[in-house]
Amino acid sequence: MADERTESPLPRKWSRAGRGASRLIQAGFLVGLVVIWYLAATRWGVNRLLLPNPVAVYDNLLDILRSGEFVGDLQTTLGELAVAFAISAAGGVTLGYVISRSRYWIAVFEPLFAAIYSIPIILFLPLFVLFFGLGPASKIALGAAISFFPIVINTIAGFGNVDPLFVRVARSMGASDYHLFRHVLLPAASPVILTGLRMGFTVALLSIIGSETLASLAGLGYHIVHLAEAMEMARMYAYIVFVIAIAVALNAVVSRLEARGKRD
Amino acid sequence: MTGAAPKRLPLLRGLARRPWFARAIVIAALFAVWEIAARWFVDPLFLSPPSEVVASLDKVFGTRGVPAALQLTLFELTVAFGLAVAIGLALGLAIGLQPLVRRSFFPIVLLLYGMPQVTILPLFILFFGIGAASKIAFGVTHGVFPVIVTVVAGVQNLKPILLTSARSMGASRWQIFRHVIFPHMVPSFFAGMRLGMSGVLLGVLLAELYVSIAGIGYFTTLFTQNFDPTKLLGLISVLAAMAILLNAVVRRAENRFARRRAE
Numbered sequence A: 001m002a003d004e005r006t007e008s009p010l011p012r013k014w015s016r017a018g019r020g021a022s023r024l025i026q027a028g029f030l031v032g033l034v035v036i037w038y039l040a041a042t043r044w045g046v047n048r049l050l051l052p053n054p055v056a057v058y059d060n061l062l063d064i065l066r067s068g069e070f071v072g073d074l075q076t077t078l079g080e081l082a083v084a085f086a087i088s089a090a091g092g093v094t095l096g097y098v099i100s101r102s103r104y105w106i107a108v109f110e111p112l113f114a115a116i117y118s119i120p121i122i123l124f125l126p127l128f129v130l131f132f133g134l135g136p137a138s139k140i141a142l143g144a145a146i147s148f149f150p151i152v153i154n155t156i157a158g159f160g161n162v163d164p165l166f167v168r169v170a171r172s173m174g175a176s177d178y179h180l181f182r183h184v185l186l187p188a189a190s191p192v193i194l195t196g197l198r199m200g201f202t203v204a205l206l207s208i209i210g211s212e213t214l215a216s217l218a219g220l221g222y223h224i225v226h227l228a229e230a231m232e233m234a235r236m237y238a239y240i241v242f243v244i245a246i247a248v249a250l251n252a253v254v255s256r257l258e259a260r261g262k263r264d
Numbered sequence B: 001m002t003g004a005a006p007k008r009l010p011l012l013r014g015l016a017r018r019p020w021f022a023r024a025i026v027i028a029a030l031f032a033v034w035e036i037a038a039r040w041f042v043d044p045l046f047l048s049p050p051s052e053v054v055a056s057l058d059k060v061f062g063t064r065g066v067p068a069a070l071q072l073t074l075f076e077l078t079v080a081f082g083l084a085v086a087i088g089l090a091l092g093l094a095i096g097l098q099p100l101v102r103r104s105f106f107p108i109v110l111l112l113y114g115m116p117q118v119t120i121l122p123l124f125i126l127f128f129g130i131g132a133a134s135k136i137a138f139g140v141t142h143g144v145f146p147v148i149v150t151v152v153a154g155v156q157n158l159k160p161i162l163l164t165s166a167r168s169m170g171a172s173r174w175q176i177f178r179h180v181i182f183p184h185m186v187p188s189f190f191a192g193m194r195l196g197m198s199g200v201l202l203g204v205l206l207a208e209l210y211v212s213i214a215g216i217g218y219f220t221t222l223f224t225q226n227f228d229p230t231k232l233l234g235l236i237s238v239l240a241a242m243a244i245l246l247n248a249v250v251r252r253a254e255n256r257f258a259r260r261r262a263e
Helices: A016-042 A054-067 A071-100 A103-117 A121-132 A136-160 A164-172 A177-214 A220-229 A233-263 B011-016 B019-041 B050-055 B057-062 B066-096 B099-113 B117-128 B132-156 B160-168 B173-210 B216-225 B229-262
Strands: none
Touching (some): A016 B099, A071 A136, A071 A220, A103 A136, A121 A136, A121 A177, A121 B216, A121 B229, A136 A177, A164 A177, A177 A220, A177 A233, A177 B117, A220 B117, A233 B117, B050 B057, B050 B229, B057 B066, B066 B132, B066 B229, B099 B132, B117 B173, B132 B173, B160 B173, B173 B216, B173 B229, B216 B229
């Protein structure tokens, strides 16, 4: 499955003037949004519970960063993410490799995984909570289950589409199983697998924050809901900004790693 | 299957050669494991065997409010999908047809698309309440971005000369859209609709599970809290079937229009 999100169809070469103009428009747009937000919160009488003053949000954000109260939640979420991704990456790549060794098994399993992949697995969250409780275990299980599918599908695609000619040539030159894997199969398959791992990481992060929001006792998602229920709106907005920044940064790091892995 | 297969193949070996048959066996084996585990190894408060789940499907539908909840969720999905496609198409065209606008706003769209929207779910409840409106709104924000992105991608390599010549021949705005722009972007538009449908499903279901007073989220919570895994599994299976069906419908539409264009 191709990932449509990251392929920017923008032309590579922008004229310098056009680029300057569009940067200006972008900046103007963002400034305009903040100004409208400010005016709506202070002048136009939008309820403070719905839309807190952006200045208060900014102060709260600084306070959150300074006080370090996010450390515990961040550790919980990142810990869950690390375990879930380790499980799904190890399981998905291994199983994908085993299945990809035979055309027949690919034909058996690939449509099955693709069909399950099209179900929003978040539906099964109540079951995960029932089995694993409200703690980190249910988030890990859900994150691993959701991220398993893009990883295994891409691994099958990666190893399954290696040109048989390469394999035959390597064999006829006397490559052992290990050499074949290390020097032919892996380099040929790794770009597709890396894409799968990146997609898996993104959905694991998303589903873990999501399940923390829906049912949990700790973590970044939980904290946002907690603040919402306490009606501490300015702080909640600040926390949302913080969590989004973390998520965007993590995704950027992973995309960078993917690009680097593909270059080598 | 290859024609080289020997003619008098025993039936079983012939079947085993067909991937769909092995796939059916794998699925059956999974259900068997589930059945055995639920019958003899797992506490019935947490898991019930598939045979029982299927047998009690009518009880799930018989539960007061469940048919209405399914209907409500389907309604939310439909409205959210319709809005996501309409808004996505309008925004995509507005952004995609002008190079300057595209260069300015498309990065913003991609940035928003990459954000974990579930963090702002509590805000949606605050703004739109706990009824259907918040589910629809959350579904729209999940579904609209893939539509925008694919519409922009679909119209951006439209040759300006086509637009200019259509205009110089006196085509109206609507005619240009109908006969020049639309045919050009059909394949990517339908791909976007499919991605939008998965987005809408995700958004609506997330919002349903977060808080709900009449939709299916209410009943999943109820069945979980009552430790009634039979009904919970039944309801979830129905919803999963619904999701697969909706995806299949959109995918079929996509294939059909892609073929028509190819002809």
